Amino acid sequence: xxxxxxxxxxxxxxxxxxxxxxxxxxxxxxxxxxxxxxxxxxxxxxxxxxxxxxxxxxxxxxxxxxxxxxxxxxxxxxxxxxxxxxxxxxxxxxxxxxxxxxxxxxxxxxxxxxxxxxxxxxxxxxxxxxxxxxxxxxxxxxxxxxxxxxxxxxxxxxxxxxxxxxxxxxxxxxxxxxxxxxxxxxxxxxxxxxxxxxxxxxxxxxxxxxxxxxxxxxxxxxxxxxxxxxxxxxxxxxxxxxxxxxxxxxxxxxxxxxxxxxxxxxxxxxxxxxxxxxxxxxxxxxxxxxxxxxxxxxxxxxxxxxxxxxxxxxxxxxxxxxxxxxxxxxxxxxxxxxxxxxxxxxxxxxxxxxxxxxxxxxxxxxxxxxxxxxxxxxxxxxxxxxxxxxxxxxxxxxxxxxxxxxxxxxxxxxxxxxxxxxxxxxxxxxxxxxxxxxxxxxxxxxxxxxxxxxxxxxxxxxxxxxxxxxxxxxxxxxxxxxxxxxxxxxxxxx
Numbered sequence: 001x002x003x004x005x006x007x008x009x010x011x012x013x014x015x016x017x018x019x020x021x022x023x024x025x026x027x028x029x030x031x032x033x034x035x036x037x038x039x040x041x042x043x044x045x046x047x048x049x050x051x052x053x054x055x056x057x058x059x060x061x062x063x064x065x066x067x068x069x070x071x072x073x074x075x076x077x078x079x080x081x082x083x084x085x086x087x088x089x090x091x092x093x094x095x096x097x098x099x100x101x102x103x104x105x106x107x108x109x110x111x112x113x114x115x116x117x118x119x120x121x122x123x124x125x126x127x128x129x130x131x132x133x134x135x136x137x138x139x140x141x142x143x144x145x146x147x148x149x150x151x152x153x154x155x156x157x158x159x160x161x162x163x164x165x166x167x168x169x170x171x172x173x174x175x176x177x178x179x180x181x182x183x184x185x186x187x188x189x190x191x192x193x194x195x196x197x198x199x200x201x202x203x204x205x206x207x208x209x210x211x212x213x214x215x216x217x218x219x220x221x222x223x224x225x226x227x228x229x230x231x232x233x234x235x236x237x238x239x240x241x242x243x244x245x246x247x248x249x250x251x252x253x254x255x256x257x258x259x260x261x262x263x264x265x266x267x268x269x270x271x272x273x274x275x276x277x278x279x280x281x282x283x284x285x286x287x288x289x290x291x292x293x294x295x296x297x298x299x300x301x302x303x304x305x306x307x308x309x310x311x312x313x314x315x316x317x318x319x320x321x322x323x324x325x326x327x328x329x330x331x332x333x334x335x336x337x338x339x340x341x342x343x344x345x346x347x348x349x350x351x352x353x354x355x356x357x358x359x360x361x362x363x364x365x366x367x368x369x370x371x372x373x374x375x376x377x378x379x380x381x382x383x384x385x386x387x388x389x390x391x392x393x394x395x396x397x398x399x400x401x402x403x404x405x406x407x408x409x410x411x412x413x414x415x416x417x418x419x420x421x422x423x424x425x426x427x428x429x430x431x432x433x434x435x436x437x438x439x440x441x442x443x444x445x446x447x448x449x450x451x452x453x454x455x456x457x458x459x460x461x462x463x464x465x466x467x468x469x470x471x472x473x474x475x476x477x478x479x480x481x482x483x484x485x486x487x488x489x490x491x492x493x494x
Contacts, residue, residue, distance in 0.1 A: 136201020
């Protein structure tokens, strides 16, 4: 990318106009974002532009380079090439067309892909942490280096959820808060590990696609279900081997003999009593406080959630199994003459059912979803009438990708998208010190539809013309849909 002729020059420095910071860059140096540099007096995007190749198709073999035909100078074979926005550059100061507006032919249809690296002050990440352990109360502040970067949000089934970033943390606080928030979002989006501390809660290390580490302990299992669900799943496997089972869970603790599963199996009452609030038969809420112990509670001794057994029903020798929702904790007891549970060695017939719980647990992972809004400035790089692009996306005429990865477009106004960062090539995200994140975005549509929405037709260049330059060819991930596939949802304006 050459420097705009209108950009002022200071001595031998050049001014970068790729973002609002407007750095003056000395020869051989780079700007504050490390993305643009002064190379022999020209402003150059320092990282390679990523081109995806469809090298694998339905389990087929990799296509040999050039094959038996003479190389014609193309970067890659056109049908299997997709130009991403990674390394493409931005549209700032926004009245300019996108850095690359590329035409190609797909199954006889003329297509256009518009690519740009968007500058996102309005962005954040949603983090899903697979663990039963209590990380912190809802709405608690999440911090990095002591700075607030987000908060704990509503927990979901077997996972704790965090909402990080957003414009208020990026721009609404101190300069350090904005810088730390931007850096944390960048590291998380690029698949790096970040240590988070939660007010009134725990310390957790999060890395996309990796197990979370809570207070220095790496998680390995995601719960098989709540206490009630675990009872329902494994009731038959316990029947006849034990008289009572309690599945300890911070949310819904299950009791086999009272549960409908136990009733249908003909299990007799045991006189057991649980602390907490009884919901429906065999299901108890709030048996203990949240924590990092058994089943996401704060207990290390499961007997603390039990009251005295009813002497009218219970009897000496009654066999009791207590287990957590991941099988990580388990203990076997028998009632003595005073109807007090005494811990004993786990009988062999119960070992397999306990191990079965662990076997059915999914591996614990951290999931990072980048979320951003494609505002008017970014859309102006696609068309002079930005609202038409929004309507085209909503009408499924335009297919949106992020670094070639599929995105979820939120309903409602604007183009608010969300993407799993593990489905992008490495280091696909950047930053500018305004502070804001830089994320790749591609809009693909038919040439006819692009013209109808008022696109920058004079800026279109054919794919075969993109020769040379700093471009890195990468294979498309086999689990990502091919962005130029005809099965992508598109309807014609005509």
